[in-house]
Amino acid sequence: xxxxxxxxxxxxxxxxxxxxxxxxxxxxxxxxxxxxxxxxxxxxxxxxxxxxxxxxxxxxxxxxxxxxxxxxxxxxxxxxxxxxxxxxxxxxxxxxxxxxxxxxx
Amino acid sequence: xxxxxxxxxxxxxxxxxxxxxxxxxxxxxxxxxxxxxxxxxxxxxxxxxxxxxxxxxxxxxxxxxxxxxxxxxxxxxxxxxxxxxxxxxxxxxxxxxxxxxxxxx
DNA sequence: AATTTGCGAAACCAAATGGTTTCACATATA
DNA sequence: TATATGTGAAACCATTTGGTTTCGCAAATT
Numbered sequence: 001x002x003x004x005x006x007x008x009x010x011x012x013x014x015x016x017x018x019x020x021x022x023x024x025x026x027x028x029x030x031x032x033x034x035x036x037x038x039x040x041x042x043x044x045x046x047x048x049x050x051x052x053x054x055x056x057x058x059x060x061x062x063x064x065x066x067x068x069x070x071x072x073x074x075x076x077x078x079x080x081x082x083x084x085x086x087x088x089x090x091x092x093x094x095x096x097x098x099x100x101x102x103x104x105x
Numbered sequence: 106x107x108x109x110x111x112x113x114x115x116x117x118x119x120x121x122x123x124x125x126x127x128x129x130x131x132x133x134x135x136x137x138x139x140x141x142x143x144x145x146x147x148x149x150x151x152x153x154x155x156x157x158x159x160x161x162x163x164x165x166x167x168x169x170x171x172x173x174x175x176x177x178x179x180x181x182x183x184x185x186x187x188x189x190x191x192x193x194x195x196x197x198x199x200x201x202x203x204x205x206x207x208x209x210x
Numbered sequence: 211a212a213t214t215t216g217c218g219a220a221a222c223c224a225a226a227t228g229g230t231t232t233c234a235c236a237t238a239t240a
Numbered sequence: 241t242a243t244a245t246g247t248g249a250a251a252c253c254a255t256t257t258g259g260t261t262t263c264g265c266a267a268a269t270t
Contacts, residue, residue: 010115011228015184022191029246041229043248062237062246073188079120080182086127087175116258134216146259148218167216167267 005075008052013037014045018054018068025058025067110180113157118142119150123159123173130163130172 009015017031028046032039046066049055054072058065114120122136133151137144151171154160159177163170 004117006111006117006120007115010112012109012111013228015111019187022188027246028248037228038230039247040231040249044228047248064247068188068191070188070192073185074192076181077185077189080178080185082124083127083173083175083178084182086173087179118258132216133218142258143260144217145219145261149258152218169217 003048003051005052005054005072006079008049008054009076011045013042014049017042017045017049021055021066022068022070025065027063027065031066108153108156110157110159110177111184113154113159114181116150118147119154122147122150122154126160126171127173127175130170132168132170136171 009018013035016035020026020031020034028039028043031046032042035042046055050057050066052072054069055066056069058067114123118140121140125131125136125139133144133148136151137147140147151160155162155171157177159174160171161174163172
């Protein structure tokens with residue numbers, strides 16, 4: 001039972017849920033209204049997202065509002081960091097090449 | 106048969122492969138040496154990564170060198186963009202709060 | 211020419227995944 | 241108090257996933 005952020009965002013429905021509640025906290029029923037599945041299926045997605053702390057709950061009477069834990073999203077950004085370094089380096093190398101060509105002319 | 110970037114990076118072994126060949130092109134055997142699985146298993150991962158164009162092949166005799174398609178990685182970055190906006194907004198709100206506190210004192 | 215090496219594909223398998231239906235249990239509302 | 245509503249959990253199921261073993265084939269090496 002893998003349960004990390006990358007596995008969490010692998011499912012398109014979960015990505016949609018994340019995008020939805022990023023804007024405002026929502027209840028499971030309200031979230032489910034936006035998809036073509038049952039509330040229970042959404043509930044299972046919410047559990048997975050909660051388990052890897054990508055979202056948080058706030059109980060309000062018998063309703064539960066789910067909202068995004070934005071900071072957790074930064075972990076994906078952090079993983080991307082190493083590659084960002086590479087694609088920026090490639091840009092730099094292109095810059096140097098262009099500079100060399102300019103100097104030669 | 107889902108085959109998108111997010112599904113591709115969901116598997117930890119695939120993320121490790123990506124990180125490996127980001128530094129230098131490698132053959133399947135060389136890649137497999139770094140993991141506790143068979144070359145064939147790695148081969149299947151490479152196929153998935155190839156199918157969603159995260160990596161590219163370069164044939165050299167009977168060897169095949171795999172390397173990262175760095176630009177494709179940017180698509181993840183692009184998806185993160187919408188959330189980056191949110192977490193930066195929160196920073197701005199904090200900035201404003203601090204500014205207000207400063208003005209009041 | 212015979213053998214070794216590097217590789218992908220196919221067949222197979224156990225485990226994980228994503229969904230459904232049914233249920234139990236609070237909290238509102240009549 | 242009886243009923244409706246919002247929810248998570250459990251049982252179940254088909255499909256997907258990630259792995260292995262076996263195989264065929266082309267390119268190197270002997």
